[in-house]
Amino acid sequence: MSEEKLSDLVSPEAVINFETGAIKAGTLDSIIKLLPFEMGFCDADDIFRWYSNNPNRVHGRRKEAIGRPVLELHPHVEHYVDKLLKDFHSGARDEWEFWFPKRSGEAGQIYQKFMAVRDENGKYLGCMDVTVNIDLFKGKEGKNTPDTIEEFTAVIPE
Incomplete structure (x- = not known):
């Protein structure tokens, strides 16, 4: 796939309407x-159709993967991915979640959750995954949640 930007595919000014409101594509x-x-x-x-382009990703993605069969993208765990997708298609499961150590040799853990996406009638539309660097949510020494709104507004980002 070519190096297309959102503006090449959909106008950033296009409004996407949801049940709970509307938002411009570029803002979303x-x-x-x-x-x-x-x-x-x-x-x-x-x-594989889409991934969020977050900076500092912990789960590597390549734009070349878009449009390819998911099983081709994960040859080292193909058996598990195949089982997950079959369970989602059949309705046997609607989610799978995993915790595993970072693969880059760094200390820390990754949380990954796969969810079946279904329409209001239960028809299977696909699979969404969410990957979280759990370390982002661990408390840091000397940091805590402010007890009052005054303390909250006084907090200056480092």
Whole structure:
């Protein structure tokens, strides 16, 4: 796939209507990049279609993967991915979650959750995954949650 930007595919000014409100496509893309976790999606035919382009990703993604069968992307764990997708397609399960150590040799843990995406009638639309660097949510020495709004507003980011 070519190096297309959101503006090449959908106007950033295009409004996306949801049940709970509407938002411009460009704004939604910017919000997704700010989330403290990563996301990906494969469609009902098990083709990888999308991932969030968060900075400092813990789960590597390549734009070349878009449009390819998910099983081709994970040859080292193909058996597990195949089982997960079959369970989602059949309705046997709607989610799988895992915790595992960082693979880069760094200390720390990663949390990954896979969820079946279904429409309001239960029809399978695909699989979404969320990947979180758990270390981002661990308390840091000397840091705590302010007890009052005054303490909260006095906090200056480092």
